[in-house]
Amino acid sequence: MSKSNNVYKDAYNRCLRLLDETRSLPSEPELGTLLGVSRTTVRTILARMEETGLIAWNKRAKTVLREPLPDDFFPEEETDTLAEIIERSFMRRLLAGGAEAGMQINELELAREIGVGTTSVREFLIRFSRFGLIEKRRNSHWVLKGFTRAFALELTEIREMFELRSAAAFAALPQDSAVWTDLDRLEDEHRQLANDIAARFTEFSELDERFHRLIHRASRNRFIVDFYDVIAMIFHYHYQWNKAQERERNEVAIGEHLVYIEALKSRDLGKVDAACRKHLKSARQTLLTSIPESRSLQKH
Amino acid sequence: MSKSNNVYKDAYNRCLRLLDETRSLPSEPELGTLLGVSRTTVRTILARMEETGLIAWNKRAKTVLREPLPDDFFPEEETDTLAEIIERSFMRRLLAGGAEAGMQINELELAREIGVGTTSVREFLIRFSRFGLIEKRRNSHWVLKGFTRAFALELTEIREMFELRSAAAFAALPQDSAVWTDLDRLEDEHRQLANDIAARFTEFSELDERFHRLIHRASRNRFIVDFYDVIAMIFHYHYQWNKAQERERNEVAIGEHLVYIEALKSRDLGKVDAACRKHLKSARQTLLTSIPESRSLQKH
DNA sequence: ATATTGTCTTTTATCGTGAAAAAACAGTTT
DNA sequence: AAACTGTTTTTTCACGATAAAAGACAATAT
Structure with missing residues (x-):
């Protein structure tokens, strides 16, 4: 096989x-x-x-x-890629608890448990390492750094730095740029979702990702654009895992997005900055509250 | 074998x-x-x-x-790791020219040429991809994005953002932090190197890396610290490749570092910001001038 | 009691191999 | 001649196997 x-x-x-x-x-x-x-x-x-x-x-x-x-x-x-299968298994173990920071990761054991070859697991770990949750010891095993409060803070720090800059770049884009129609379309989707929030609130996470990726792309910087992969990955699992007040949270976020979109359209840098900060602050808060105390107390 | x-x-x-x-x-x-x-x-x-x-x-x-x-x-x-061997071969090809942006990278060919297995090449490419110079097409080959002017600008943009923040964090560190003695030691090494610059100017690149890594570490953010790997890699090959006015460039950089160090020690945020900006600007200039026009005209 | 050595087990790093998928080439059809 | 189909070649992906290196455990020496 x-x-x-x-x-x-x-x-x-x-x-x-x-x-x-x-x-x-x-x-x-x-x-x-x-x-x-x-x-x-x-x-x-x-x-x-x-x-x-x-x-x-x-x-x-x-x-x-x-x-x-x-x-x-x-x-x-049967349609999933091996990488997806491994990632899911790995993240389940990681979020299911019992995954303490400092714990070592065994390639062979992981491979056996998931039922795949070691090469695939190795490649997965190498790819996954850029998310900052694991680290390799030279000619030795991988170490889990843990999904801790520190991790969330470091992640959001970069996110805020990058997004503020991207948003400013976005607002400075010429009128005839294609992004403005993309933004109009997204605004529309936000309004539609807001109107039927009770039934469709779970659709927000996908819209959220598309919206933020559009903004990050305005930076025209591959490192900023690529960094959104880290954020998207974390938020993806976070959404699956923390269902508390999901509807309310998403409703608030949609509102913030709409204000943010208005600010971008106004091209007023002060407004953009304020709207962006406000939204990112509440996004950070949401992420932080989803990290249980036991986790946040772990050393990093 | x-x-x-x-x-x-x-x-x-x-x-x-x-x-x-x-x-x-x-x-x-x-x-x-x-x-x-x-x-x-x-x-x-x-x-x-x-x-x-x-x-x-x-x-x-x-x-x-x-x-x-x-x-x-x-x-x-015989003491080099396979990863080092592959990286060197790969970078030689990349910098030797004839490596146009958009060109596709063939794992099998690379492996045969270097005389190693495909697995090692694959793992190398995955690890290397975080440097932003190559990109994978889904279920297909890798594409070279090229060591272009655009790349250098995107890299330095992030570098400047991260280092300004780290430098500010550094200056705010308490008096009894161990970094101040590290900084004193580095200052000393800078002065010694400056005194014997004619004979030892090639030693600067190593000192440069240690200095900047010390500063970045003050951010206490893994993403910032890790990003220095990208910068270090690029500068490492850049130093090997562009020998024009190396002595003069390094002499200037040492001078800038010393001003930068003084600023950090003064803990005056304005001074730190100015010294950091000045140095990073000239570092960027050095990197940019080393990219030949033919390269900088490549599409990205 | 603690650190050190001798021995055995487990894990990592790397290769060759074979099937899946892509890509190239040659021959056909419109 | 431009686009399509049929066929062949090449490349990617994933595995099991094996030597190097790490790690664990028991026996021994200070």
């Missing part, structure tokens, strides 16, 4: 949805770009669709024979 | 130097901490030293029989 075919399975599922919508399929290369995979994978997908009687396929003639049924889809869990 | 024994060879060489200085050897565990290796490696070292007639070894009795000769040492190139 050297490599799972999750790329194919995921693309297959997405292709089924496409089929359901458009009731027809374009050429192989076009389908490739549409699904973000190579033509090799596209052909594997088409071959299977022919086999299961979804389509008739003869060279460029692709006829849809029936609509896709739930059974045609591959199970969701 | 699954794993080279460079850890042993490097520790062996360092142990020879120790032997030469102290003419005696401590216990195995102590030697282990001294050399930064496990006792297993220490015992391998001792076994070889006995074999080559350097020492007599019987349990805790270790008698030095003769002094180490140049021939006793392992060749320097």
